[in-house]
Amino acid sequence: MRTVWPVYGRRAVAVIDQRMLPHRFETIELASAGRAADAIASMVVRGAPLIGVTAAFGLAMQADADAGDQALATAAGQLKSARPTAVNLAWAVDRALDHLMAIPAARRADAAWSFAIALADDDVATNEAIGRHGEGLLHAAAHQKSGGWLNVLTHCNAGWLATVDWGTALAPVYKAHAAGLKVHVWVDETRPRNQGAGLTTWELREAGVPHTVIADNAGGHLMQHGEVDLVIVGCDRVTAQGDVCNKIGTYLKALAANDNDVPFYVAMPWSTLDRRLVDGVREVPIETRSAREVTHLTGRDSNGKMVEVQLVPDGTQAANPAFDVTPARLVTALITERGIVPATADALAAMGPH
Ligand code: MRU
Numbered sequence: 001m002r003t004v005w006p007v008y009g010r011r012a013v014a015v016i017d018q019r020m021l022p023h024r025f026e027t028i029e030l031a032s033a034g035r036a037a038d039a040i041a042s043m044v045v046r047g048a049p050l051i052g053v054t055a056a057f058g059l060a061m062q063a064d065a066d067a068g069d070q071a072l073a074t075a076a077g078q079l080k081s082a083r084p085t086a087v088n089l090a091w092a093v094d095r096a097l098d099h100l101m102a103i104p105a106a107r108r109a110d111a112a113w114s115f116a117i118a119l120a121d122d123d124v125a126t127n128e129a130i131g132r133h134g135e136g137l138l139h140a141a142a143h144q145k146s147g148g149w150l151n152v153l154t155h156c157n158a159g160w161l162a163t164v165d166w167g168t169a170l171a172p173v174y175k176a177h178a179a180g181l182k183v184h185v186w187v188d189e190t191r192p193r194n195q196g197a198g199l200t201t202w203e204l205r206e207a208g209v210p211h212t213v214i215a216d217n218a219g220g221h222l223m224q225h226g227e228v229d230l231v232i233v234g235c236d237r238v239t240a241q242g243d244v245c246n247k248i249g250t251y252l253k254a255l256a257a258n259d260n261d262v263p264f265y266v267a268m269p270w271s272t273l274d275r276r277l278v279d280g281v282r283e284v285p286i287e288t289r290s291a292r293e294v295t296h297l298t299g300r301d302s303n304g305k306m307v308e309v310q311l312v313p314d315g316t317q318a319a320n321p322a323f324d325v326t327p328a329r330l331v332t333a334l335i336t337e338r339g340i341v342p343a344t345a346d347a348l349a350a351m352g353p354h
Contacts, residue, residue: 002165004045004054004120006113011064013057015045018161022202023300030054033062033075040082040089043193047162048236048272049123052092055079056119059096060112067108072100084285085245085323086236087274092119120164126269127166129337134172134232134267135179137340141229141263142181149210150176151229153186153219156247157199158234158267168267169232170203172335177209185211186228188219190247192293192320216249220256230263232335238266238273242328242343243280248321254330263332266343270336273348280325287322294318 004015012031019042020026028044030036036058038044040051062075076097080090096115100108142150152173159167166174176183185204190196197213204211214222222228231253237245244250244266257264277283295318298308312318331343341347 033058048086049163052088056116063112123164131171135175138176157195223260291318
């Protein structure tokens with residue numbers, strides 16, 4: 001299934017409520033731009049490509065309600081400000097808005113739905129292509145290893161739940177697994193929201209891919225002991241010089257990979273490249289999320305009930321930067337829908353426009 005889909009006849013979309021996974025599988029209907037923006041901000045839907053596509057559907061729902069210039073521009077602003085770091089969000093909304101502003105208001109609603117549906121389909125095709133290119137890397141790594149399991153480490157969730165389908169970082173794993181490669185995934189739990197522990201494990205289990213969840217701090221140790229053949233992560237924004245912004249903790253994995261000669265790959269749909277920025281550490285806006293995500297944990301108790309527990313003494317301050325930037329020099333290569341691209345300014349420039 002897909003992570004977002006139109007509910008025909010009601011001019012709404014349905015999404016999987018990712019806050020409930022892996023404990024409950026629930027879907028939610030979103031029937032306005034405001035609901036779409038709320039779903040993005042509260043992480044009902046998350047993952048860079050998926051929030052972009054959900055926002056494009058949000059704009060379509062706005063066009064149903066009022067397709068005037070002012071109403072569309074206001075809704076676009078609201079959708080874009082739901083989360084600041086993943087550039088796919090603004091990329092999708094700006095493209096949809098430009099497309100709609102160029103046509104008469106009376107025709108905008110249907111055009112907006114067609115646009116969002118095409119964007120969703122493009123995302124699936126993009127990720128399938130990333131999977132194809134990345135699969136080649138996995139087969140090559142397995143060949144070099146000559147036998148045994150290929151161990152891939154990933155951080156956060158960049159699987160199908162983070163996109164419309166396939167995922168980015170996990171697409172090569174799904175393809176290699178389907179082709180019969182013996183591939184095992186080390187899954188970083190990804191504190192504080194635990195997208196690895198809750199979402200990546202759920203996806204891999206559903207797909208029958210062998211995997212092991214690890215504490216975020218375990219990756220370096222495993223690399224030192226030859227237990228990681230390569231790392232593949234997703235990304236939320238990549239700059240013109242190839243700096244990679246992704247979930248907090250990615251940078252530490254890249255440092256450990258570099259120190260241990262473990263290849264560090266980043267799966268990047270072209271929509272995640274932000275050529276306006278150069279120095280990622282200085283320029284990428286990093287989302288700060290609620291301190292409660294650090295001070296508390298949510299999970300399932302022995303009665304199957306979802307509960308939240310407190311980890312720290314009352315009144316403890318917590319900081320929660322949600323993303324970090326990995327400098328290009330630590331990235332072995334970018335796995336894109338157009339092929340494997342070095343994370344350098346020259347290579348990215350040579351690939352041409354979006
Ligand atoms: O905060 P999230 O869960 O939206 O963060 C997701 C990530 O960091 C992913 O790695 C990234 O969006 C790529 S998803 C294909």
